[in-house]
Each structure stands twice: as structure tokens, then as C-alpha cells.
Amino acid sequence: MKYILASASPRRAELLTEMGLDFTIMPADTEETITAEKPGEIVTCLAKEKALxxxxxxxxxxxxxxxxxxTIVYYEGEVLGKPEDKDDATSMLLMLQNxxxxxxxxxxxxxKKNGQEKLLTFFEKTDVTFYPVDRFDIKAYIESGDPLDKAGSYGIQSGFGKHVRSIKGEYTNVVGLPIGRLYNELLKAKLL
Structure with missing residues (x-):
């Protein structure tokens, strides 16, 4: 089986490598247009668009x-994607802290396997709780540049992980690819 990752995310590539898959990276050139309303449907539709x-x-x-x-961050009915700029990142992190x-x-x-083409979609949800974070720590993190390409303006695997109080769900989901769930779905579909 030849595996292709339809993403330029270095974090997703690292996670697939950790999972033991040999794959090719082929980013999808798509305009992300949100047409669904529920967060699980939003990410599933966007992932499907990229794969297709x-x-x-x-x-x-x-x-x-x-x-x-x-991947999206969702807080009180609002989708938090990648920040537009440093001010947007600051607003998001102030909203999410504590x-x-x-x-x-x-x-x-x-x-496509044995001549049959199929599509399988699913999503994973993880609850993340932050400790209170002061403005100095938020400003220092934003100045690092790390949050500017991440949904919700933070990377749990990088500088902002120290502010996480608890996680309920799969850690790698927060990084950008729930490899436990992915591995099990690949097994069930006999794609490994």
C-alpha cells in the first residue's frame, strides 16, 4: 500500500513517521471553505476536500x-483557526487561558484497493484545559513566532504545552493527527 499525506504540516509528517508509516507528502492545493456548522463536521469536510x-x-x-x-480549536461555539497576526494570536490565548x-x-x-475506490471519514475530539497564563508569558510565546501557523494560536508540543492543566482525549489529536485512532481505522479497513 502506498500512503500519501495530503498536508504540508511537519507535525503531521512527524506523527505518521512515529506511527511507522512510509509515506509521500503531497499537499492539497485547496481553498478551505467552511460549509458545515458542527465542529466535527467542519474538520471532516475539510479533510475530505483535501484528500479528494x-x-x-x-x-x-x-x-x-x-x-x-x-484541525480546529473550538471554544464556546467559535472556531479558532490559525491567527491572522500577533494581535489575533494574543486575543485567542487570552480567551483560552484558565x-x-x-x-x-x-x-x-x-x-483504492483491489480495484475498488472508497472514502472513509472520521474525527476525534480532545478537551484541553489551560492554567491561568499571564500576559508576559503570552507575549513571549507570540514573539517566538510559534503560534502564528497553528489553530488556536498554540502548539501543545512546543512552548505553550507548559500551560496545559489537563487533557481529556488523545494527545496527538491536539498536535494535529490522532495516530491511535488513525492506526485503528487503517487496521479495520485492512489498509495496513
């Missing part, structure tokens, strides 16, 4: 699996 876009450009005949993924929010990652597996 890569599938359109493939010339492989059989035995491949495209892995599309999308509170619990949800991280959703949607996965789409677009695959």
Missing part, C-alpha cells in the same frame, strides 16, 4: 491511501 483534491491529481492505478486531515476548549481533527482516507 490530491486523489484527482494521482496517476496511481491501485493500492494507495491518501490521508487528509484538518478555561477548557476542544480540539477537533478530521481525517479522510481516500483509498
Amino acid at each position: 483534491k490530491v486523489n484527482e491529481s494521482l496517476v496511481l492505478a491501485d493500492n494507495y491511501c491518501i490521508i487528509g486531515a484538518d 478555561r477548557t476548549h476542544q480540539v477537533y481533527t478530521g481525517i479522510a482516507l481516500c483509498y
Whole structure:
């Protein structure tokens, strides 16, 4: 089976490598348009869009699996994507500190095996609670540049992880790819 990651995220690539998959990176060139309302549906639709876009450009005949993924941070009915700038990142982190929010990652597996093409989608949700974080720590973190390319303006695996009080759910989901769930879905679909 040939695996293709439809994402340019270095974090997702690291997680797939940790999972033991040999894969090719082929980022999807799509405009992310949110048409769903529920957070699980949003990430699933966006992941599906990415996987199908890569599938359109493939010339492989059989035995491949495209892995599309999308992650959002969700807090009190609001989707928090990547920040527009440092001020936006500051606002997000001030809003999230000392509170619990949800991280959703949607996965789409677009695959062809034994001549049959199929699509499997699912999502994972993790609750994350932060300790209170003072403005100095938030400003220092933002100046590092790390939050500017991350949903919700933080990376749990990098400088902001020290502010996490608790996690309920899969840790790697918060990083951007729930590898436990992904591995089990690949097993169930007989794609490993």
C-alpha cells in the first residue's frame, strides 16, 4: 500500500513517521471553505476536500491511501483557526487561558484497493484545559513566532504545552493527527 499525506504540516509528517508509516507528502492545493456548522463536521469536510483534491491529481492505478486531515480549536461555539497576526494570536490565548476548549481533527482516507475506490471519514475530539497564563508569558510565546501557523494560536508540543492543566482525549489529536485512532481505522479497513 502506498500512503500519501495530503498536508504540508511537519507535525503531521512527524506523527505518521512515529506511527511507522512510509509515506509521500503531497499537499492539497485547496481553498478551505467552511460549509458545515458542527465542529466535527467542519474538520471532516475539510479533510475530505483535501484528500479528494490530491486523489484527482494521482496517476496511481491501485493500492494507495491518501490521508487528509484538518484541525480546529473550538471554544464556546467559535472556531479558532490559525491567527491572522500577533494581535489575533494574543486575543485567542487570552480567551483560552484558565478555561477548557476542544480540539477537533478530521481525517479522510481516500483509498483504492483491489480495484475498488472508497472514502472513509472520521474525527476525534480532545478537551484541553489551560492554567491561568499571564500576559508576559503570552507575549513571549507570540514573539517566538510559534503560534502564528497553528489553530488556536498554540502548539501543545512546543512552548505553550507548559500551560496545559489537563487533557481529556488523545494527545496527538491536539498536535494535529490522532495516530491511535488513525492506526485503528487503517487496521479495520485492512489498509495496513
